[in-house]
Amino acid sequence: MARTNLFRARDAHGHAPVTYIELFFDLVFVFAITQLSHGLLAHLSLMGALQALILLFAVWWVWIYTTWVANWLDPDRANVRLMLILLMLAGLALSSAIPYAFGKNGWLFAAAYCSMQLGRSLYVVWASWGIHDGRARNFARIAFWSLLTLPLWIAGCFADAEVRMLCWAAALAIEYAGPFAFFATPGLGRSNAADWDIAGAHMAERCALFIIIALGEGVLVTGATFATLPQDALHWTAFATCFLGSAALWWLYFDTGAVRGSKLIEASGDAGLLARNAYTYWHIPIVAGLVVSAVADEMLLAHAKGHIEPAYLAVAVGGALLFLVGNMGFKRATNDRPLPPFSHMLGCALLLAIGAAAWFGHWQPLTLGMGIFGALLFTAIWEWGSLNGGWQRWAPGLGRLFGADPDA
Numbered sequence: 001m002a003r004t005n006l007f008r009a010r011d012a013h014g015h016a017p018v019t020y021i022e023l024f025f026d027l028v029f030v031f032a033i034t035q036l037s038h039g040l041l042a043h044l045s046l047m048g049a050l051q052a053l054i055l056l057f058a059v060w061w062v063w064i065y066t067t068w069v070a071n072w073l074d075p076d077r078a079n080v081r082l083m084l085i086l087l088m089l090a091g092l093a094l095s096s097a098i099p100y101a102f103g104k105n106g107w108l109f110a111a112a113y114c115s116m117q118l119g120r121s122l123y124v125v126w127a128s129w130g131i132h133d134g135r136a137r138n139f140a141r142i143a144f145w146s147l148l149t150l151p152l153w154i155a156g157c158f159a160d161a162e163v164r165m166l167c168w169a170a171a172l173a174i175e176y177a178g179p180f181a182f183f184a185t186p187g188l189g190r191s192n193a194a195d196w197d198i199a200g201a202h203m204a205e206r207c208a209l210f211i212i213i214a215l216g217e218g219v220l221v222t223g224a225t226f227a228t229l230p231q232d233a234l235h236w237t238a239f240a241t242c243f244l245g246s247a248a249l250w251w252l253y254f255d256t257g258a259v260r261g262s263k264l265i266e267a268s269g270d271a272g273l274l275a276r277n278a279y280t281y282w283h284i285p286i287v288a289g290l291v292v293s294a295v296a297d298e299m300l301l302a303h304a305k306g307h308i309e310p311a312y313l314a315v316a317v318g319g320a321l322l323f324l325v326g327n328m329g330f331k332r333a334t335n336d337r338p339l340p341p342f343s344h345m346l347g348c349a350l351l352l353a354i355g356a357a358a359w360f361g362h363w364q365p366l367t368l369g370m371g372i373f374g375a376l377l378f379t380a381i382w383e384w385g386s387l388n389g390g391w392q393r394w395a396p397g398l399g400r401l402f403g404a405d406p407d408a
Helices: 020-042 046-072 078-096 106-128 133-157 161-177 200-226 233-254 257-267 271-281 283-302 310-333 342-360 365-387 396-402
Strands: none
Touching: 020 046, 020 078, 020 200, 020 283, 046 078, 046 106, 046 161, 046 200, 046 271, 046 283, 078 106, 106 133, 106 161, 133 161, 200 233, 200 257, 200 271, 200 283, 233 257, 233 283, 233 310, 233 365, 257 271, 257 310, 271 283, 271 310, 283 310, 283 365, 310 342, 310 365, 342 365
16 A cells, blocks of 8 residues: 655745744744743743743754754645644643743653654654655664663753753753764664755744744833833833834844845755754844843843842843844855844944943943844944945945945
8 A cells, every 4th residue: 555645845036935834833932932931930040041941942953853854744734734733732831831840840841752752753753764764864863872872861851950951951962963963873874964954934934933922022012011010111111122122123134134044045055954053043143132031021120220139130132142143144144245244243242341341331221222122223324334335335344344235
């Protein structure tokens, strides 16, 4: 009896469109991002930040692996849809466990995570066998790497919070090393670039949609918090600062980076390797920066004046820095220039200078928030000027100083 082919039929240009079930799947991760930002706000300490980082790594890993799978399998097939719906169910359980993942719900988080990682890989092995044996072997290797981490996830469930952090961090370190090692597996060898042949535009679009999800958390937090506050000049100014900061973050990712990355990966002969580097890895600090920035927005609206607390300084500057560093890596990976965007390097330096000035100058939180927005706006304007005629057109003196467009 012939096997049913569950793989996508790409169009003449090799494009695989994003489907409605994939967008439905993302709803679980809207909830996950909200849980992460609220959890970080509730436990705003070094330990809380490390725990949030571990949970973010896990959430991102289950989402990005599912995105890779949906790039190959056809989500409009009933079998694949059912697989995605079951993953959603496990993902919803995982997300609901986030607030107490290092307490009473550790077993639920670990069970949901491991079932998603192993179940998805084994499903693709089954779907690929006899139709695309190379892909079947690739996912058998991925399943092996997931199995390697299983004892660490289980051990963490029976340990206290500190040991659980170490166990789960070690498990995630192994899983994150897998793609760099091409999932080398005894008896199955290593994967290669041909095994990772993908529809590049689909990967770019899916990751851009996740960035929208993460940006949405900041917008939702801003609106929900502002609704509970007095409608005075102070809070209106803080409200506008938070929203415009989110708009600047959107601009920095989508104005040039997202479009250029999509075009490059669609035309690339090594789309799989580019997807691994630019999208699977470099989007992690981008998403982390957006989650932390959402926390900063809520803190700014709640306490717009007074002395700056160290926690607010850390999330306000740290969130923007994480985002810019991730953007630098992403744009460097999707460009042929040897250096990251000069605008982003300047933006990072400016953020650090503003953070230092705010701390030693005893600024109010609103002043710091406005300064961070100013740094992001400066970065966006510098990049826009570089890529829309170049600074030799807009400011000839700067063009002569840098010799050529420093950001193109």
